[in-house]
Amino acid sequence: MGEIPREAAGSFDQVLRRREAQVLRTAFRILGNWADAEDVAQEAFLRLHRHGLDFANDGATGAWLYRVTVNLCLDRTRARRPSQELADVPSLARSAEASVLMEEQKQRLMAALALLPVKERAAVVLPEIEGLSTADVAAALGSSEVTVRSQISKALVRLRGILNRGDA
């Protein structure tokens, strides 16, 4: 195993603290549960430790972590195919309170996201929740920008369809 130098080891902790929320949140949005997201985050940071911090800048570290996180999520979900049932998408008409409504909408959206193929899920999560540019998403997914744009628009159409069927 390639050990990172002592001065960099301190900065590994800094990178871990700075990026852990990003990695965990992304993994959670793609995988849909915290336990799996924690496993993916651990593995991503161990890979970062093995790789070392030989990046041009902090942005490059972040992009590398996004790519590794998405790949680990893809690996993890490759065996599990998304189910096409709508039973888990909660109905909208449960609460009138705005904050509760928002919370409920989040849950519905997460449930609908879970029904998408994992690559489309990642293509939506990275720009919409993580705020990445199309170029960054393309780098993270290892696809072209054109493919990513197509995946995003297809995923949004599917999401709308799932949510509207849930409302009906």
Next chain:
Amino acid sequence: MNEQEMREVFREMRDEPVPADSLARVRVAVDQRIHRRPWRFAWKLAAAVVMAACIVGAFLLLRPGKPVPIQQVSLPEIAQVLPPVEIPPLPEVPVRTAPRPKRARPRPVVEGVPVSIRIETADPDVVILLVN
């Protein structure tokens, strides 16, 4: 839910905090796994060294020893090294032979004469007769 509403919900999700216990668990697990590895590596290295030492030791022990050089000595040299020793003649001892054991002569078998043995038992009415 239309696309605009979806994007609004996504933006809300962006600001959601990550659970502190999840963050702590990841931090601890990463730290443990990073610091456990050198020990695991050291154990593996130590095991490999011990195994190599055992193999080398076994090889040295089981290897046939070096052949001892045999000094070629000519017969005259041996004669020089070992002077002839005179062996005194042994005193003559008369040899006694042990007397042969006498063989018992086989009794001559008389042909044509019937031989009978009469054995009387305790019972006066029972008599055993062995004929020939």
